[in-house]
Amino acid sequence: MTAPAKEDELRGGPRGDPRGGRLRVAIIAASVLVLVACPAWGGSDARATLILLAYHAAIAVMWNLLAGYAGLVTFGQQVFVGLGGYTLAVGCERFGLGVWPAFALAAVVAGVLAVPIGALTFRLKGGYFAVGSWIVAEVFRLLFGTWGFVGNASGMFVRPARSVDPWVIYYVAIGLLIGLVALMVGMLRARPGLALMAIRDAEDAAASLGVHVWRTKLLAFVVAAAGTALAAALITVQTPFIQPNAAFSIQWSAAASFMVVVGGLGTIEGPILGAAIYVVLQQQLGGNGAVHLIVLGVISVAMMLIEPRGIAGLVRDRLGWTLFPVVRKPR
């Protein structure tokens, strides 16, 4: 009796109970509907806040793909923020590409450059990988700061992006976040996700079972680079200005790690929750001032020591319910 059930489970992948499933669909559909209908209920303030939330969440979701699923804790994701932003800026302003072709190109450039960057930094393990990635980002920050073509350290304006309708930016931002979440869920429920989680939990054991450790990690790294670059390109459409010290700043990785740790490492909804908390704190405490950063630092240390699973992880473990089921439970 039990054997067929087990096999079915293995083939079927992760599934919650049907009631939880209906609740999930309802919550996700309602959220998407509220976001899409924003012009009907919100003005430019709501739009600005949600754009801010969407691109922070997108960066956090991608950081979580690395730290929460691939076991790659990094403080170097700002390299892809900078590369994405600069691809958009240079593509529009210097090569006369349209805003949206340049936006798409950002993912390609970051994804391609992620291969040599990953090949180099994967030689370092654990904490040394985290800081080694930061060094790579510093190299790009310094190079762009001395590159006359992109305006050296004083940066460059992206004039073609000024005429983009803010509602278009809004829908692209929301679409990007939904797309990245869908990609994550799809990837994690399929073979690469299983391989990633196996590597995260026991690298040697995964390798001995035939998982291509290096290749799978690189896949996650490339996907995260492309997703982060798209978010960054969108920020540059909105601003529309870019400067190396801001684009390649360590603050992007600091923010990403805060959002993921507070929201819930290794959960899909956690980073989005963390991004909401981050944006609210930023608006309450005013920009990236010293007080704001101290509060972020204290919260992430306290969270890590008191509740390392984050808010979403806590909910999952207490209630046994999660918005996006991607974890397989052997029964």
Add this chain to the structure above:
Amino acid sequence: MQLVETLLNGFLLGGLYGVIGLGLSINFGTMRVVHLAHGDLIVLGAYFLVTVLVPAGLPPLVAAALVVPALFVVGWILQRFVISRSLGRGVLPPLIVTFGISTVLQNVLLLGATADARTLHGPLASAAVHVGGLTIAAVRLVDFAVGLLCLGGLLLLLGRTALGRALRATSDDPDTARLMGLDPRRIYALAAAIAAATGGVAGVLLAATQTFYPATGSEMLLVAFEVVVVGGLGSLTGTFLGGILLAMAQLVGARLFGPGYALLAGHLVVLGVLVFRPQGLLPRTAP
């Protein structure tokens, strides 16, 4: 001749870089933790010297000597009450916790001491020594001498004393060390305190050698990291040699391409080492 002068100055500055790396090396060697706030502890020491002790009227040498025990205490407290609670649960928790400490330290310094450039003023700052046709900044001779003393002291401490034996035993196998009556948490706190004390030495040298800001902490962390990677993980002597190589690379880069290229030249040499000799100059053979 100018290049020889640059190389010599870089070699001597390497003493400071070596000390900067030693603390990170000790932390990683005993606890397998990359202490992301180590650079900020160094800068904290420098600020304590320049904005508290020296204005209080203490003679510079006495003030400098007080920074080291002060940092020892700070390092012990941070380890015992904060960092220790993040250990044993994988790579992420200690990284997040030490990065959070780094953010807090850097911004508290920013609020308390502003973003103004600081340095230790005194006759040492501008003194120079002339050897043959070469000009050497006197402070760099101090950097090198103190750096070498630090390395020698630590090698003796780790290799020849009961405390050193306890540290090495806990590093190799904490469970067996506990069976032998050692308390790993106590040993870790001592190791972190010693690492922070070397950070105090580095902070004093930093204040005497160059200007610094609250954000210099991140720069110091990257220097420490690069020095350790170039030197080879787990070897204090390698760390010291890594410091010399990095400092020489930075000064040569600055001389050849302009002052803005010092950091970039250093980073590129480190990435080159990573490509061609990922185990570093003097790797320890143990896992």
